[in-house]
Amino acid sequence: MRRRLNGHRHELAAAADRLYPGLARAGSTRLLTRDGWTATPWTLATPLDLREVRLGWVEDAPAPTVTGREPEAAALLPEGAGAYPDALATLARPRLFEDRTCYRLLEVAWPELTFTRARYFDGVSVGEAAAHEFAAHEFAGHEFAGHGDGHPLPFRALVGDPTDLRRRPALCAISTLTLRHDRRAEETSFVLHRRDPARVAHGGGLFQVMPVGVFQPAHESAGAEKADLDLWKCVVREYAEEFLGRGEEYGDGFDYEGWPLYRLLTDAREDGRVRSLVLGVGVDPLTFATDFLAVTVLEAETFDAVFGEVAASNSEGQVVGRVPFDEQTVRRYVRDEPMQAAGAAVLDLAWRHREALL
Numbered sequence: 001m002r003r004r005l006n007g008h009r010h011e012l013a014a015a016a017d018r019l020y021p022g023l024a025r026a027g028s029t030r031l032l033t034r035d036g037w038t039a040t041p042w043t044l045a046t047p048l049d050l051r052e053v054r055l056g057w058v059e060d061a062p063a064p065t066v067t068g069r070e071p072e073a074a075a076l077l078p079e080g081a082g083a084y085p086d087a088l089a090t091l092a093r094p095r096l097f098e099d100r101t102c103y104r105l106l107e108v109a110w111p112e113l114t115f116t117r118a119r120y121f122d123g124v125s126v127g128e129a130a131a132h133e134f135a136a137h138e139f140a141g142h143e144f145a146g147h148g149d150g151h152p153l154p155f156r157a158l159v160g161d162p163t164d165l166r167r168r169p170a171l172c173a174i175s176t177l178t179l180r181h182d183r184r185a186e187e188t189s190f191v192l193h194r195r196d197p198a199r200v201a202h203g204g205g206l207f208q209v210m211p212v213g214v215f216q217p218a219h220e221s222a223g224a225e226k227a228d229l230d231l232w233k234c235v236v237r238e239y240a241e242e243f244l245g246r247g248e249e250y251g252d253g254f255d256y257e258g259w260p261l262y263r264l265l266t267d268a269r270e271d272g273r274v275r276s277l278v279l280g281v282g283v284d285p286l287t288f289a290t291d292f293l294a295v296t297v298l299e300a301e302t303f304d305a306v307f308g309e310v311a312a313s314n315s316e317g318q319v320v321g322r323v324p325f326d327e328q329t330v331r332r333y334v335r336d337e338p339m340q341a342a343g344a345a346v347l348d349l350a351w352r353h354r355e356a357l358l
Contacts, residue, residue: 010338031282043280061116068125123171211238291342
């Protein structure tokens with residue numbers, strides 16, 4: 001069933017989207033939002049500079065209502081598995097699968113975001129279990145029969161509204177659309193990623209913008225947890241890993257200010273050669289994956305100096321570079337290609353805001 005889920009995520013997400021008719025969407029896509037999150041406004045009416053986003057912290061936040069260890073989730077698992085990550089690790093372990101510290105999103109009140117502490121497997125225990133349940137239901141040939149006793153999707157029903165951040169562990173990724181803007185040639189292009197289901201636990205087989213990374217500290221230490229509660233630091237680390245092939249080992253007390261890539265991109269951001277903005281946040285209807293929708297615009301000379309020719313693959317899948325940022329191409333990836341919901345949403349919103357971005 002896990003193989004079937006990975007082979008049909010795009011179709012399954014489209015089907016799961018129909019379960020939430022009362023929720024707002026990001027742009028014309030299936031990414032779920034709620035008022036206050038985007039221009040709805042979990043998405044924003046205008047792009048917000050990443051430097052203006054304020055991050056708050058709650059040390060002792062209430063535990064989520066649903067954890068993935070309920071009887072409704074246990075019914076999906078082989079005997080002896082305590083939660084979905086246990087079964088996944090034993091039967092279909094992705095190459096990148098580590099239970100690291102993550103930041104759990106508690107509240108969206110632009111420009112302020114509030115977080116607390118969580119673990120990566122907390123999100124897998126709920127989101128991937130719900131996706132597995134839905135896949136099993138769809139492939140059994142059933143139709144969604146609504147809520148109530150005898151619910152055909154009992155675990156998903158337990159989660160309820162996917163945009164209710166207090167009910168489940170909402171671990172966020174930052175989905176960053178990278179635009180190479182050539183003013184002289186009047187051309188703009190972007191880079192896409194096709195995620196390999198054998199390598200990643202989420203989004204396998206789908207196109208996605210890049211870089212994308214779970215919002216988490218670079219090291220398992222209290223010092224890193226505090227110092228890395230910073231969206232820009234996370235974005236730069238993902239550029240290093242996905243564009244330049246750097247490993248994920250940074251060490252405790254990592255010196256960002258002395259890191260050449262961080263210094264180069266940060267200086268370029270300060271003088272306007274790089275702009276990094278956020279467009280909103282949304283939730284995937286199949287897996288409940290929660291993504292910040294970000295865009296980084298690099299002047300062509302800066303892009304080429306920092307990244308050169310982007311490699312054809314990385315540790316998470318295949319790379320498609322220099323895709324034209326034009327109406328026809330954006331429409332194709334948003335509507336027709338097997339695109340992850342967050343990637344489709346950030347592309348769609350970026351095109352709508354293209355004048356402000358470029």
